[in-house]
Amino acid sequence: MLLSLQDVHVHYNKIAALQGISIEVEEGDFVTLIGSNGAGKSTTLRTISGLERPSAGEIRFKNQSLTRLPPDRILKLGVAQVPEGRRVFKDLTVLENLHLGAFTRGDQAAIKSDLESVFGHFPRLLERSQQLAQTLSGGEQQMLSIGRALMSDPILLLLDEPSLGLAPIVVEEIAKILLEINKRGVAIVLVEQNAELALDLAKRGYVLETGNVALQGEASSLARNEHVKTAYLGI
Amino acid sequence: MELFFQSVINSFIQGGFFALWAVGLVLVFGVMGVVNFAHGELVMVGAYTVWVLHSQYGIGYIPALCIAVLLVMFIGLLMERFLFRPKQGDPLGGLINSIGVLFILQVAALVVGGTGPAKQVAPPFPGTLIIQEFLRIPNQRLFSIAVAVAALLLLWFFLTKTKLGWSLRAVALDREAAALQGININRTSMIAIGVSGALAGLAGALMAPISNIYPTMGHNVIITAFIVTIVGGIGSLSGAVLAAVLYAFLHTFVTAYFSGTIATMCGLLIMVLVLIVKPTGIMGQKVSE
Amino acid sequence: MRKTPKSVFERKFGRRRFLGTTLAGVGAALTAGMPRISLADTKTVKIGMNIPMTGDYAPWGLPGLYGSEIVANNLNAAGGVKIGGDTYMIEMAAYDHGYDTEKSVQGFKKLVLEDDVKMVMMLGGSTVASIVPWAMRKKMLTTTLLPSDITPDTPYLVATCESHPLYNVTGVEWLAEKNPDLKTAVIITTNDIEYGKQSAATYKAAFEVAGIEVLDTNFHGFDVVDFAPIVSSLLAKKPDVFCMATDVYTTPIVEQLFHQGYKGKIVSCTLDGYQDVIAKTSKEFVEGLVFQFPDFDDPKLVGGKINFPDPGGFDASFNKDHAGEWSAVAWEYPSILLNWVEAAQAAGSIEPTAVLEAMKANDSPAHTFGPGKWWGAELWGLDNAVIGDWPVVAINDGRARIQEFRSVYTWCQTNVAELSKQMKDLDLRIA
Numbered sequence: 001m002l003l004s005l006q007d008v009h010v011h012y013n014k015i016a017a018l019q020g021i022s023i024e025v026e027e028g029d030f031v032t033l034i035g036s037n038g039a040g041k042s043t044t045l046r047t048i049s050g051l052e053r054p055s056a057g058e059i060r061f062k063n064q065s066l067t068r069l070p071p072d073r074i075l076k077l078g079v080a081q082v083p084e085g086r087r088v089f090k091d092l093t094v095l096e097n098l099h100l101g102a103f104t105r106g107d108q109a110a111i112k113s114d115l116e117s118v119f120g121h122f123p124r125l126l127e128r129s130q131q132l133a134q135t136l137s138g139g140e141q142q143m144l145s146i147g148r149a150l151m152s153d154p155i156l157l158l159l160d161e162p163s164l165g166l167a168p169i170v171v172e173e174i175a176k177i178l179l180e181i182n183k184r185g186v187a188i189v190l191v192e193q194n195a196e197l198a199l200d201l202a203k204r205g206y207v208l209e210t211g212n213v214a215l216q217g218e219a220s221s222l223a224r225n226e227h228v229k230t231a232y233l234g235i
Numbered sequence: 236m237e238l239f240f241q242s243v244i245n246s247f248i249q250g251g252f253f254a255l256w257a258v259g260l261v262l263v264f265g266v267m268g269v270v271n272f273a274h275g276e277l278v279m280v281g282a283y284t285v286w287v288l289h290s291q292y293g294i295g296y297i298p299a300l301c302i303a304v305l306l307v308m309f310i311g312l313l314m315e316r317f318l319f320r321p322k323q324g325d326p327l328g329g330l331i332n333s334i335g336v337l338f339i340l341q342v343a344a345l346v347v348g349g350t351g352p353a354k355q356v357a358p359p360f361p362g363t364l365i366i367q368e369f370l371r372i373p374n375q376r377l378f379s380i381a382v383a384v385a386a387l388l389l390l391w392f393f394l395t396k397t398k399l400g401w402s403l404r405a406v407a408l409d410r411e412a413a414a415l416q417g418i419n420i421n422r423t424s425m426i427a428i429g430v431s432g433a434l435a436g437l438a439g440a441l442m443a444p445i446s447n448i449y450p451t452m453g454h455n456v457i458i459t460a461f462i463v464t465i466v467g468g469i470g471s472l473s474g475a476v477l478a479a480v481l482y483a484f485l486h487t488f489v490t491a492y493f494s495g496t497i498a499t500m501c502g503l504l505i506m507v508l509v510l511i512v513k514p515t516g517i518m519g520q521k522v523s524e
Numbered sequence: 525m526r527k528t529p530k531s532v533f534e535r536k537f538g539r540r541r542f543l544g545t546t547l548a549g550v551g552a553a554l555t556a557g558m559p560r561i562s563l564a565d566t567k568t569v570k571i572g573m574n575i576p577m578t579g580d581y582a583p584w585g586l587p588g589l590y591g592s593e594i595v596a597n598n599l600n601a602a603g604g605v606k607i608g609g610d611t612y613m614i615e616m617a618a619y620d621h622g623y624d625t626e627k628s629v630q631g632f633k634k635l636v637l638e639d640d641v642k643m644v645m646m647l648g649g650s651t652v653a654s655i656v657p658w659a660m661r662k663k664m665l666t667t668t669l670l671p672s673d674i675t676p677d678t679p680y681l682v683a684t685c686e687s688h689p690l691y692n693v694t695g696v697e698w699l700a701e702k703n704p705d706l707k708t709a710v711i712i713t714t715n716d717i718e719y720g721k722q723s724a725a726t727y728k729a730a731f732e733v734a735g736i737e738v739l740d741t742n743f744h745g746f747d748v749v750d751f752a753p754i755v756s757s758l759l760a761k762k763p764d765v766f767c768m769a770t771d772v773y774t775t776p777i778v779e780q781l782f783h784q785g786y787k788g789k790i791v792s793c794t795l796d797g798y799q800d801v802i803a804k805t806s807k808e809f810v811e812g813l814v815f816q817f818p819d820f821d822d823p824k825l826v827g828g829k830i831n832f833p834d835p836g837g838f839d840a841s842f843n844k845d846h847a848g849e850w851s852a853v854a855w856e857y858p859s860i861l862l863n864w865v866e867a868a869q870a871a872g873s874i875e876p877t878a879v880l881e882a883m884k885a886n887d888s889p890a891h892t893f894g895p896g897k898w899w900g901a902e903l904w905g906l907d908n909a910v911i912g913d914w915p916v917v918a919i920n921d922g923r924a925r926i927q928e929f930r931s932v933y934t935w936c937q938t939n940v941a942e943l944s945k946q947m948k949d950l951d952l953r954i955a
Binding site: 049050051070071072075076080081083087088089090091092096099100101103104148149152 | 398401402404405408409411412413414415416417418419420
Binding site for chain 3: 237238241242248345349350351352353355363365368372373376444445446447449451454455456458459487488490491492494495
């Protein structure tokens with residue numbers, strides 16, 4: 001087991017955002033979390049990364065507890081996140097953004113080869129490596145955000161709504177790259193509103209409703225589920 | 236015409252100081268989200284340190300200056316660890332804590348220096364560089380401006396050319412996203428306030444031989460730093476430096492040709508105008524979502 | 525008189541006032557608990573000082589308390605003072621108002637009601653104005669260092685020592701006599717009413733009377749960080765005399781004059797800490813700089829008509845305990861204390877109204893630098909200031925030395941019309 005959440009509760013002030021969520025991710029897995037707005041998908045990712053503290057429950061990564069660790073320690077263990085809204089450092093260049101992704105690493109040779117592999121995934125970032133991130137288009141910023149996360153050489157990659165606000169053609173491109181990354185052995189947890197796309201890409205899925213896991217299973221079987229079809233796939 | 240040339244010289248010297256005061260304030264605000272009201276007092280402590288060590292105990296000016304830099308940096312670090320960190324995410328709490336520090340440092344200065352007239356430090360670099368009979372620069376000011384410019388260049392190099400510098404800017408731009416890159420926010424805050432304190436200590440040490448030294452001298456510093464910071468764009472270092480030089484020119488020329496009171500009024504007026512018309516300042520950008 | 529920078533923030537927060545009071549309170553609590561040693565047959569009379577001991581104005585309060593304690597201790601050590609058949613020990617009771625008008629009222633009432641002081645010595649300005657209604661109702665003998673605080677409604681407020689800024693006239697008069705070729709002057713001063721404008725108006729009158737044209741007067745605030753621009757603009761007028769009417773910033777101003785190559789004469793109201801000025805410029809540059817406040821070890825203060833016991837000894841004992849804290853008020857408050865002793869002895873009473881009556885009855889009251897005269901009606905509406913001779917001081921070979929004594933009284937009598945005109949021009953209150 002790579003990552004497991006056991007009965008995780010999270011409260012914002014007094015309001016419960018997660019009410020006992022249990023999720024499991026295997027090594028090299030591709031898991032998606034789907035659900036409507038406010039179901040707790042983003043909160044789940046934020047909690048794994050240490051941006052939120054669970055009020056109860058346990059998060060374990062490679063048999064180590066993450067529950068009380070700060071974000072920088074969690075990243076060091078191999079959990080990287082592509083946050084919602086991309087959140088690239090707009091006043092820094094593309095190259096500086098990518099280097100910050102590798103902030104905790106010291107091995108220059110390995111960083112260099114990872115940089116090359118990111119540029120391999122996203123040739124446009126190489127063309128624009130000296131530009132300020134704020135000059136990039138939305139899709140390019142998303143690529144930069146993913147590339148930045150990859151620069152930490154993660155074991156597990158968390159992605160929060162990577163398709164949001166992007167043109168279909170760009171979404172497709174990003175989807176292709178996610179599969180490539182997964183194929184290289186990086187486990188992925190993908191939060192998506194576009195459930196159709198998410199279930200298409202992922203191996204397994206969880207359906208979150210009001211802070212609880214409502215359904216879970218193989219992505220393909222979830223896609224055939226009547227409830228999922230009516231509620232999330234619009235069929 | 237003589238007044239014009241002399242005023243240009245005066246402006247550059249003043250601009251160097253204004254910039255030195257403001258960048259430290261901007262750095263701490265950007266990285267930590269705290270308005271450090273005690274920033275002017277940190278400058279004051281730098282000046283007092285030089286007065287005590289150099290004028291009272293006869294230690295050389297340069298060693299005294301270095302000790303001032305380190306001491307004020309250390310005070311900054313203490314402030315971060317014990318006052319600002321517990322108030323993370325609470326800008327008002329941080330502000331109030333910094334006002335507390337302001338009081339404490341002023342009283343400390345009174346205890347160290349006593350009352351009496353403002354303290355003075357004899358210039359370690361006496362004499363005047365006379366370019367023309369009407370164009371004169373005191374050697375002490377020449378030294379100060381050279382050191383100030385060097386310090387600002389060093390800061391610029393650190394922030395734009397080193398990974399640690401990028402991490403500071405990343406935290407200033409987006410704390411959470413920075414934390415997700417493995418950047419330790421507490422450590423970054425320590426670096427920011429350490430650099431800010433060092434610059435404040437340096438500014439104080441450079442001011443010591445050319446201005447009155449008294450417990451409340453920090454007020455003029457903080458007011459000018461606020462004007463420069465707001466006009467330059469809160470959180471923008473290059474904006475602060477540019478605004479510092481522009482404001483110094485405005486202030487110096489208005490003072491020379493009209494009056495100092497009008498000059499300060501102009502500064503405040505421009506600050507208010509910027510707040511109304513372009514709240515992000517001349518170089519500032521919209522805060523990212 | 526001089527004054528330090530005053531900030532808006534300080535007025536708002538007033539934290540040193542808080543701290544000062546706390547410390548004073550703790551001190552009072554501690555001493556109150558201690559047994560008092562009382563000497564048989566001697567009484568104690570308390571003299572109050574309602575002054576700034578913390579804050580920016582502290583340099584014009586605290587050194588005065590130190591000085592007064594030296595003089596009081598000397599009098600007590602000599603067996604006290606005999607007043608009306610009783611022997612009194614003098615005790616100073618001080619309150620720190622931090623130059624806050626409300627705390628000044630509080631302190632004044634505390635000194636009068638709780639400490640039962642027989643006179644209250646104050647600095648002047650807004651902190652005196654705020655206590656005037658209550659003090660006058662109580663008929664409390666009160667002193668100020670600023671004669672301009674006197675109005676027709678302040679019969680119990682006197683200024684027996686410092687004649688700020690009237691003494692400025694003697695320096696200008698002396699300089700003009702020695703240098704008949706001086707034609708023009710510029711003045712730099714702080715832009716406050718209590719100190720800066722009073723002093724500037726007096727200098728303007730003095731220059732006018734001396735036939736020197738004032739080309740420019742620069743009123744600056746207390747927020748000046750760098751005097752280079754102001755000095756540049758004043759020097760562009762090519763004056764023969766550069767006049768500093770207030771001296772908070774004399775050091776940085778003279779420093780700028782030095783660096784900007786000024787060659788003319790310099791006149792200043794005061795020059796506390798002139799050794800610093802010399803250190804920042806050169807002995808040669810400040811040679812002949814004229815101001816109004818002597819060192820108290822000056823040989824010209826020995827003997828003659830000087831009404832201050834052993835100025836040299838006073839200077840030495842002040843500098844032994846409070847080195848570096850000397851300012852003009854160090855001897856001015858004690859000087860007023862001595863005026864009180866003289867008047868109380870004449871009255872045979874320590875009661876405020878009786879002492880005041882004796883003071884005013886004296887046609888030639890003892891002023892620090894010789895016999896004085898009651899004056900002020902023509903300017904402020906009441907003859908409650910004592911003016912007399914005042915020294916003209918100049919830097920000679922790196923030391924402040926009295927050049928000669930000149931009569932402020934004679935100048936004022938002759939030129940009060942010009943003085944009134946200049947005061948009026950700067951919107952200052954005159955009778």
